[in-house]
């Protein structure tokens with residue numbers, strides 16, 4: 549399923565086009581993967597609508613890829629044919645710059661994203677440098693493993709950046725693929741932490757309550773108590789302003805979104821310094837993921853064990869999955885099944 553150009557999903561309901569192309573040829577240190585499942589991420593909407601545009605077209609989107617190794621490059625030796633592997637958002641980084649050397653390869657200037665800067669997993673085959681592929685723990689099905697690779701890994705990174713200690717309460721603004729995995733992770737990693745969920749749709753709030761949130765309200769509601777940290781996974785600005793109002797003194801808002809939509813940017817003018825920012829409140833963004841985030845989240849998810857709630861679509865239904873995501877028909881994570 550190929551993206552040929554930037555488009556407005558409100559007008560174009562079928563942004564991706566199905567096509568037959570040649571099977572990719574792995575480079576010397578690459579593995580070629582026969583894809584069986586690929587998660588659908590909000591970032592794909594940002595790519596297709598041009599908020600984080602692919603540098604060149606056409607491109608195959610998709611960065612939560614699970615499949616089997618079917619070919620290895622001449623110098624690739626980490627995996628054997630038939631091994632089940634995953635590919636995440638980080639397709640490669642330079643490995644030499646100060647960020648890479650300090651373990652922050654997510655900040656590398658040469659960071660390449662799967663499905664944006666190079667072809668991704670909305671396809672039968674994809675290739676990746678072997679150093680950027682992950683073994684998938686046995687207990688997950690291919691479809692369950694897919695959302696762990698982005699929604700889960702970036703959720704873990706957000707949680708780390710939130711600096712939360714067990715027993716401190718946490719807010720989640722938006723409750724899609726990443727939010728629901730953060731909630732499941734928190735219940736294991738911080739058993740005494742209470743989770744408050746802010747979500748626009750009743751379906752999402754009901755889902756959050758079912759997974760153990762102590763309180764659920766609309767995006768702009770005031771929480772019954774002030775929160776030590778809030779993780780925002782919405783595409784908008786209004787929830788950011790509301791979240792700042794719900795933070796406790798010294799609290800931190802972590803924005804987990806590669807780009808925000810600009811439609812309601814004027815909401816930022818409603819920031820009232822004493823109410824929203826004073827008392828040492830902080831705002832921090834989350835950028836990309838490192839291989840360590842992905843590896844550690846896969847291990848953690850297997851230990852919990854944490855099973856993502858997935859909704860499956862056939863590869864040919866990728867456009868419908870994207871529109872459902874855009875229109876927030878969400879329960880858990882969306883995954884394309886590739887036979």
Ligand SMILES: [Zn+2]
Pocket residue numbers: 589590591611637698699
């Ligand atoms: Zn993603």
Ligand SMILES: [Zn+2]
Pocket residue numbers: 641642643644645646647648649653656657658
């Ligand atoms: Zn680098």
